[in-house]
Amino acid sequence: MGVLGASTAPIAVGAVDAKAVERPRIHTCTEWGARPPNGTITVLNRKPTYIVVHHTAGGNSSDLSLAHAYQISRSIQNFHVDGRGWVDSGQQLTNSRGGHVTEGRHRSVEILDGGTRHVQGANVGNHNSEVIGIENEGLYSTVDVTPQLWTSLVRLVAYIAQSYGISPDMIRGHRDFNATECPGQVLYQRLPELISAVRAMLGTAPVSPAGARLSWPLLKPGEQSDKVLAAQHLLRARGVDLRADGVFGDATFAAVARLATENGVAYEPCYASRTADESGYLGVTTWPLLVRTVQAGDSGEAAKAARVLMSARGQRFATVDTPTWQRLLA
Template identity: 55%
Template sequence: MDAEIRLTRRGLLGGTGAVLGGALLGPVAGAPPAASAQAAPRLYTRSEWGARPPTSAATVLDQGPDHIVVHHTATANSTDYSLEHAFSLSRSIQNFHMDGNGWADTGQQLTISRGGHLMEGRNRSAEAISAGRHVVGAHTGNHNSHTIGIENEGIYMTAGPTGSLWSELVATCAWLCDVYQLDPHAAIVGHRDYNATACPGDVLYARLPQLRNEVAGSLGARRVKQAAPAVPSGLPGPRHTFDHGPAVGPGESIR
């Protein structure tokens, strides 16, 4: 880990627990006590937004992810910032992934609406994060076994996210970096860093250095990197709603 940013273990384990869906999840059995300096954001669970049952249970690994992948949903930049709209978005994504893609469930682990509402995606994601483990999703081709994906509502090829979405993205990435002991400057990436896609959009991708800086700052780090200009990537953009590029590789399960 970078010598300039040595993050201590402040994961939401031990005696602190994590606030998920309004409930406090208790300590993980056998986990060492840990004082968390990073508060868990309000995470709306699958039961709250009305998820369908998955056709098969998610695979949970006994280790955390090493990268956080930022996506855009390739949906309209809605001006409906309500919680009801956010829940409807999560249901629509799940329906497309299950009925359109033939997957067992929602592909990504987390979703943030333009109103700044954070929602659980793939089944058992909230449980796994609380335990410092990783649910294998379907969001970044050939890299799902070691990355956690955040879908950000909207399309960010020429426009930027709302302030509410941005603030929640910073808080969510800080929480994940805290839980998994990740250096935000190394761990936070865009979908295009792994696959041939414009996702998460030229504008949002150009703001990833700012995202890393803000997350690092909230964790007490003191390194600053300059933001990159938003320039056209030349990579393939969305072909249709919910198309953010390659989500599974030829050797990966779509369960």
Template identity: 45%
Template structure:
């Protein structure tokens, strides 16, 4: 197996990272002994209406030794339905046929709505057996040894959706269990080939993905996943949302999306005031203290944060700080899309999904 380079683990300090809160405590590294994991629901090729493979599938009498994370580079849709996931799976297969391949290249696909699908025929049954490997066509020179997972979407500058992330953790943990692999088997496409795949942001999250998979294999609770923001993080809409929330808590900073020294100082002050580690890093524990429950009729900087993040998530609205009928409609649409309680109230779960 290819030895993982330092950059595979070194992205934690760059871009957007992740952290978790379990029982009110922020955790960044858990490595207890491995335990059995749940089998995730996976839609077969029959379920999503795959065409027959052009040639017989090559099943190798060996276990895979690595798991490669990809992104499809499709636009980041807000259609999280199962029907949309199946449509994407069919489009991918036809695209791969057009390349002259015998079938879908990767073994598994996960939609933005969190639907896991079998990619290449027989991948699901062979995975369930845990002793053989379906040869795919997803990374040159490593198809005989690595399983490929395509994540629907483009993740150069944004994080994957929370449903996708959670199912990615669940699927990889199951694969590791079936083949006796550890979380260190996880690599990005760019680790094995000259490519930008799986996108700068998703690639930067691989250390957190390994930690989450390791925790799942150990029988631990992964907890809620949140993006991590720190000083010199490239300017993003999410950073601007965080700045609006700091302003709502009394900070006198500009909400411009640039995480500079002024924002870092404001974060540290907020952390100190709320009994958190004052490190200037906005991780899970800080997010969960920073967010505010919002509902129709509310006004102010926290509502601007909500409006900004709705816009980031492709639910555009005017950022005027007023939670009126229009914002209520958008919130309910977002909650419906993410399969949350549809009540128009933006609480912990809604904020968590908005941030991803």
């Protein structure tokens, strides 16, 4: 289920007895032995709008030491510079399973502490000028984060929010912007808890009612559901020769990947330390290409998709527009 939308409109902080959050210990690039950047670090003369949570999708190591955190940071930088050709690490900050925070892209700590400008990273496709990203070591699709990582994440996000004046309501997961598994289903489902914890540290009140925002769901290979069946009908409505069986198999993956490519949708894999093909995942960037308004008397594949979803929820078929599609798919 999508729990957080990807609205581009900033939300003002609703301060109530605002508290000063002490800056957490952040180990700089110099401390962990980073390579010099392979080019110029871009510093934007504006604040980021969103704080984005990622996972590295690497191993869930039992080594909680600072030395291990340094090694993870070096590994990510090497992969991003040598494997992807980026100027430096893509994320601004990294949080280890031991709760050790390290600087990712050079100058990120210096600029964060200033609170008025933003080091542009490379961690959210088509939105890097808007976001400050935190890579959390590990893979959280089916398991939870360590207590150390969680405590560190809350404190770090609270400090970022305070430094930039960002409302906790603007905390997002990577999948709220790109069709990716990141930050893993388990960690993604804890984002409302993270928002509440950061809000408590800052002493701020909610800006909008809980659960008021919805995002598009993420569908990936192996899933079998009414949502997959609806997606297949919607693909068929676009002329794709695809069997509508409710199973997200290779043909559905390939069809979504083609849809994304043909429409210029950025493919931004979530993995910080290894590659994975998520190009055919159906998510926030690709659902809007599929849905269309259907009327109560319509027939055809798009209407079949709407009927599948409404029937599964015990609803009678009626007009379905984009907001209704989002509610049906939530």
